[in-house]
Amino acid sequence: MGMTVAxxxxxxxSGLGTxxxxxxxxPRVDVAMSHENAALVINQFTEVFEGTGLEVKVWDPxxxxxIFDHRVPAESSKTATNQKKIREFVARQAIPxxxxxxxxxxxxxxxxxxxxxxxxxxxxVVGTDSHTTSHGALGAxxxxxxxxxxxxxxxxxRVLNVEVPGTIKVVVNGDFAxxxxxxDLILHLIGTxxxxxxxxxxxxxxxDAIRRMSTSGRLVICxxxxxxxxxxxxxxxxxxxxxxxREEAGVSDPVDLVTxxxxxxxxxxxxxxxxxxxxxxxxxHTVDNVKPVDAVAGTRVNQIVIGSCTNGRLDDLExxxxxxxxxxxxxxxxxxxxxxxxRIYKRAMKAGxxxxxxxxxxxxxxxxxxxxxxxxxxxxxxxxxxxxTTNRNFKGRMGNPNADVYLCSPAVAxxxxxxxxxxxxxxxx
Amino acid sequence: xxxxxxxxxxxxxxDTIYPGRFMATVLPSETPQYAFADFKEFNAKIRxxxxxxxxxxxxxxxxxxxxSREQAASCLATxxxxxxxxxxxxxxxxxxxxxxxKTVICPSIEAEEGDELEITPVEVKNVTKGRxxxxxxxxxxxxxxxxxxxxxxxxxxxxxxxRSA
Numbered sequence: 328m329g330m331t332v333a334x335x336x337x338x339x340x341s342g343l344g345t346x347x348x349x350x351x352x353x354p355r356v357d358v359a360m361s362h363e364n365a366a367l368v369i370n371q372f373t374e375v376f377e378g379t380g381l382e383v384k385v386w387d388p389x390x391x392x393x394i395f396d397h398r399v400p401a402e403s404s405k406t407a408t409n410q411k412k413i414r415e416f417v418a419r420q421a422i423p424x425x426x427x428x429x430x431x432x433x434x435x436x437x438x439x440x441x442x443x444x445x446x447x448x449x450x451x452v453v454g455t456d457s458h459t460t461s462h463g464a465l466g467a468x469x470x471x472x473x474x475x476x477x478x479x480x481x482x483x484x485r486v487l488n489v490e491v492p493g494t495i496k497v498v499v500n501g502d503f504a505x506x507x508x509x510x511d512l513i514l515h516l517i518g519t520x521x522x523x524x525x526x527x528x529x530x531x532x533x534x535d536a537i538r539r540m541s542t543s544g545r546l547v548i549c550x551x552x553x554x555x556x557x558x559x560x561x562x563x564x565x566x567x568x569x570x571x572x573r574e575e576a577g578v579s580d581p582v583d584l585v586t587x588x589x590x591x592x593x594x595x596x597x598x599x600x601x602x603x604x605x606x607x608x609x610x611x612h613t614v615d616n617v618k619p620v621d622a623v624a625g626t627r628v629n630q631i632v633i634g635s636c637t638n639g640r641l642d643d644l645e646x647x648x649x650x651x652x653x654x655x656x657x658x659x660x661x662x663x664x665x666x667x668x669x670r671i672y673k674r675a676m677k678a679g680x681x682x683x684x685x686x687x688x689x690x691x692x693x694x695x696x697x698x699x700x701x702x703x704x705x706x707x708x709x710x711x712x713x714x715x716t717t718n719r720n721f722k723g724r725m726g727n728p729n730a731d732v733y734l735c736s737p738a739v740a741x742x743x744x745x746x747x748x749x750x751x752x753x754x755x756x
Numbered sequence: 757x758x759x760x761x762x763x764x765x766x767x768x769x770x771d772t773i774y775p776g777r778f779m780a781t782v783l784p785s786e787t788p789q790y791a792f793a794d795f796k797e798f799n800a801k802i803r804x805x806x807x808x809x810x811x812x813x814x815x816x817x818x819x820x821x822x823x824s825r826e827q828a829a830s831c832l833a834t835x836x837x838x839x840x841x842x843x844x845x846x847x848x849x850x851x852x853x854x855x856x857x858k859t860v861i862c863p864s865i866e867a868e869e870g871d872e873l874e875i876t877p878v879e880v881k882n883v884t885k886g887r888x889x890x891x892x893x894x895x896x897x898x899x900x901x902x903x904x905x906x907x908x909x910x911x912x913x914x915x916x917x918x919r920s921a
Contacts, residue, residue: 473851
């Protein structure tokens with residue numbers, strides 16, 4: 328019986344010839360990523376060693392990556408102290424892969440990992456962040472874990488008791504209409520599956536629309552698979568993956584493309600016609616409350632947000648700039664833009680994209696997660712409405728339980744910035 | 757037997773259980789003060805340590821969806837609360853097992869605040885309503901972590917075996 332991509336990766340990482348959904352395995356880990364919550368991981372990791380008499384040492388410093396992104400620069404003395412403790416730990420354990428609060432190497436973890444060549448097809452990647460699903464965009468099996476689980480990985484180098492997940496195959500064919508793209512696809516899929524539809528499962532993407540999609544777009548769809556509960560999203564690696572690794576990520580060593588067997592067994596197959604999709608909006612207060620833009624067009628918006636690990640890449644910023652060039656953000660609406668990494672920030676700066684956005688009235692915020700999860704910059708007032716390209720709209724997500732957050736693509740966000748109300752980019756542009 | 761002290765619906769996210777704005781607080785000894793922070797009355801009961809150990813929260817489906825923040829599990833584990841839900845989101849369930857939050861998967865659970873429940877390995881008896889609801893047992897591999905007292909002692913044992921070898 329054939330294997331899915333997830334089964335193949337888990338079999339290899341667990342030293343087994345074959346595995347199938349439901350089996351329990353202990354895969355070795357290729358990349359173990361943490362951000363500021365490394366403060367808690369360090370606490371739990373140290374506790375593992377208590378009473379053992381063993382030296383407190385991580386299993387392999389070269390496989391750990393630590394990236395500051397959730398609260399940068401620190402918004403409080405508490406965060407600053409956590410970051411200080413993490414820096415000291417990084418130095419003590421000689422962890423070479425550390426991205427501090429720096430313009431020359433910093434940014435949001437889920438963009439830092441791919442663009443710096445940390446991710447390869449076939450890797451097992453774990454991160455103390457639910458959106459670690461992103462890295463399946465490069466053909467890895469990549470999933471979010473908690474801090475104590477990470478402490479265990481730091482100690483042992485493998486994840487204990489992983490049940491091999493079943494896989495949902497999603498086949499997307501056809502061409503997106505202008506103004507419609509990967510974000511609309513994934514919002515539509517989450518609406519179809521619901522918030523728990525892929526719980527304990529992998530979503531594996533296929534079809535000609537996926538094959539033609541850039542790695543940037545694949546990161547968008549894999550990033551948000553967790554909003555349907557998925558353990559990991561995976562796009563089987565192909566020529567585009569190799570191109571990205573060679574041209575963007577500086578990877579020169581051989582790349583092993585892991586593809587599913589022709590007779591792999593799937594729990595479910597979902598087919599989507601990309602050409603039939605309209606721009607999609609996730610309405611308050613769950614990500615699976617998805618409607619076509621027409622259903623909520625005209626809703627007054629106080630704050631537009633473009634950025635995050637979901638939609639803060641150069642193509643996202645370019646899409647927004649193309650819509651806003653020479654025009655103005657509507658009076659009474661404010662617009663925040665936060666590029667995913669400083670590398671993207673610099674490219675957007677050189678290309679004049681940031682200037683276009685600033686001239687239109689947008690405020691450029693430094694790369695980071697703060698605004699998306701309501702911990703740092705861009706909080707909403709009581710009764711206010713945000714329209715955001717980020718990934719979650721739970722009550723209180725942007726720092727205020729008395730506010731509404733709608734989620735959308737960069738094109739919808741930019742078109743709506745011009746009008747001050749939720750708008751269909753196909754009608755505005 | 758223990759009392760249901762809080763009931764909440766489907767798809768409760770970890771942002772609801774432990775809002776992002778308190779995420780700089782990480783230690784399990786400190787997280788309970790922000791548990792369900794936007795539900796002032798229930799939060800006050802946790803904060804003031806008014807709830808007996810074993811007090812029960814009733815959730816719907818997909819309890820704990822969203823962020824991987826472990827604070828959402830530790831803030832309920834430290835005061836000794838129990839969550840009975842129709843099912844749980846993957847990362848939250850794993851975090852709960854790892855940090856010792858008792859979670860009970862009970863797909864047909866029906867209970868209201870104030871009801872008295874008796875939880876056994878196979879069923880949840882709603883004593884107040886006189887009805888029983890079957891429990892879905894944890895997979896063996898996960899039960900082993902619960903039995904070890906959480907993932908830290910479980911990992912410690914393996915670590916000692918492997919690094920001493």
